[in-house]
Amino acid sequence: MARISDLIAAGRTYSFEFFPPQSQAAQMSLGRAIAELSPLAPSFVSVTYGAGGSTRERTREVVTWVRKETDITPMAHLTCQGHRRSEIKEILDNYADAGVENILALGGDVPLDGEVQPSDYTFASDLLDDVLADGRFSVGVAAHPELHPRSPDRATDRRYLADKLGRSDFAITQFFFEVDVYVRMVDELRALGVDKPVLPGIMPVTNKSQILRMAAMSGAAFPEWLAQRLEAFEDPEDIRRVGVQAATELGQALLDAGAPGLHFYTLNRSTATREIYANLGLPVEQ
Numbered sequence: 001m002a003r004i005s006d007l008i009a010a011g012r013t014y015s016f017e018f019f020p021p022q023s024q025a026a027q028m029s030l031g032r033a034i035a036e037l038s039p040l041a042p043s044f045v046s047v048t049y050g051a052g053g054s055t056r057e058r059t060r061e062v063v064t065w066v067r068k069e070t071d072i073t074p075m076a077h078l079t080c081q082g083h084r085r086s087e088i089k090e091i092l093d094n095y096a097d098a099g100v101e102n103i104l105a106l107g108g109d110v111p112l113d114g115e116v117q118p119s120d121y122t123f124a125s126d127l128l129d130d131v132l133a134d135g136r137f138s139v140g141v142a143a144h145p146e147l148h149p150r151s152p153d154r155a156t157d158r159r160y161l162a163d164k165l166g167r168s169d170f171a172i173t174q175f176f177f178e179v180d181v182y183v184r185m186v187d188e189l190r191a192l193g194v195d196k197p198v199l200p201g202i203m204p205v206t207n208k209s210q211i212l213r214m215a216a217m218s219g220a221a222f223p224e225w226l227a228q229r230l231e232a233f234e235d236p237e238d239i240r241r242v243g244v245q246a247a248t249e250l251g252q253a254l255l256d257a258g259a260p261g262l263h264f265y266t267l268n269r270s271t272a273t274r275e276i277y278a279n280l281g282l283p284v285e286q
Helices: 004-010 024-040 056-069 085-097 124-134 154-167 179-191 208-218 224-231 236-256 271-280
Strands: 013-018 044-047 074-079 102-106 138-143 170-175 198-202 261-265
Touching: 004 013, 004 138, 004 170, 013 024, 013 198, 024 271, 044 056, 056 074, 056 085, 074 085, 074 124, 085 124, 102 124, 124 138, 124 154, 138 154, 154 170, 154 179, 170 208, 170 261, 179 198, 179 236, 198 236, 224 236, 236 261, 236 271
Parallel strands: 013 044, 013 261, 044 074, 074 102, 102 138, 138 170, 170 198, 198 261
Antiparallel strands: none
């Protein structure tokens, strides 16, 4: 296993994100996706953390399984929602004991039912302080190329992001659809004196209604040119094909712009990611 900071320092990384399954069938689907993506030799995989810490145990189970049963480096998402400092210490101890070396420190989402649990943390930067003070992990943070949905303005957003990224090892972005928003964000961070690596997140459109909901929640703008491309089709396979092609174009533009890697939001499926990999000519193990 390895620290993600070391992997990025050694060259471009290609990584995948999964979410913890909620049923036996979903668990089998995730297992298939990981098996099918393994030949792509991902630099690392990350596992998300449910709203309000709701998937705490399932996230840990997936992360520790990947660590023990595969050759892939895992990274655990960790949020400040609904956690006391003593709980965070316990979680970090458990990950360290399992040999997990990478944490993505996030603010996290409020539970959908609106029931907010007591927490010792208000912002992701508060959680970041404790994970960094622990000293046993390579630590990443989230970045929003099109601004965090709760940011009051662009300048404030970038100052907070620069502060977080300046103290951590790397950032991973929320998904987006146009290379210019990523390049602008990196330039703005550099102007603030921060040049830590920022891994761009890519989510191919495979379902129109689903991606529109997720984009609205994350603050990502759905560009008109992509909407027009998709308008011509109703068949799900045609929509998936157009989405994969658009994601391929974005991936190539990001690599041409000097991105330190690509991070794929897989939604626990492998097909679209494998197709984008092939389109980009990225290495696959034989």
